[in-house]
Amino acid sequence: MSSPARDIFLGTDSGATTSKTGGVFADGTPVSLKLRQSSTNSQLGTAAVIAGWVEGAEGFLKDNNLGWDRVAAAGLALPGPYRSYGILEKSANLPESFAGWNFHADYAAALAKAAGRPIPLFAGNDGDFGGVGEAARVRGETKATVLLLAPGSGLGAAYIDAHGLPLSGDHLSGMEAGHMPVPLHLLGHGLEKLPPFRCGCGRPWGCIEAYSTISGLPQFLEAYLPRHPGHELAASTDTPKHKALSLRGRAQKGDPLALEIFDTQARALGIHVANLCMALDPGIVVIGGGLIDPESTTPEFRQRYLDGIRRAAEPFLYPAQRARLKIVPATLGELSQAIGAALVALYSARAAA
């Protein structure tokens, strides 16, 4: 009896609280659009985290009537920063004892034990791998390179090359594009000029992340609320965080303050798109994040946001870019990082063969 084809590539997307498992076939199509969710259990230590990843992989295989004999390689998306490849640096969302953890070696050993043979393992930043997932969808059969910007609590950024793989850099800090400064003199919205917003990274130069994501919304409110003295939020005693989180919903109903803030976010992100296009010259820009989420925003709002990004970018692009650069919404949602991790395993295993 011949052994079965090894045609399954697994992908694990490990968040601080929840891990998701997905997989692709050798042609890159997803095994399933249903992710397997499991608890990351980081509070129980690294062994519990590894056990959770393996359990997720085994559960995913079982859910899809597959066995380890079909698995060719695996990918793991884990938020950095990294000390070096496969080794974690001190991270804001994980216990301090995880600094210096060689998660690649530990997970590879656990996979080998589960499968009864070594499984090639490829690890990387979750944002980068999410970009790989989105890029595979938008580029289709072309070799177009893809820039992903996904504003959520922070600004996820990735650049995917013609081989479908992310730019990770020599210090694994490539495309940390959320912490580049924004040209403040080009922002403002009826205001003289916006101040340099504080950013979680500590850089005082006005990181784009603070002007385009949830993290900077309280500072936007501080700057813009005085121009709307009669606004409900001006009298509200709610926490700054709650006020900030109410803005997306308010914008869907046409609230002028909320729209002013998100218009400025779109403008900041558009200028950042142009900035990155000077360095990377991508064929396609994919915009992800909560403001283009069809479950939480109206089609009109999403169009206004994407148009705002394009309009802000255009004056700074070269004519060929202005004519042909595509700016499109992300489509994979929460699938992107697990599918992306599986695709990285596929592309990397193919390149190594």
Ligand SMILES: [Zn+2]
């Ligand atoms: Zn920053």
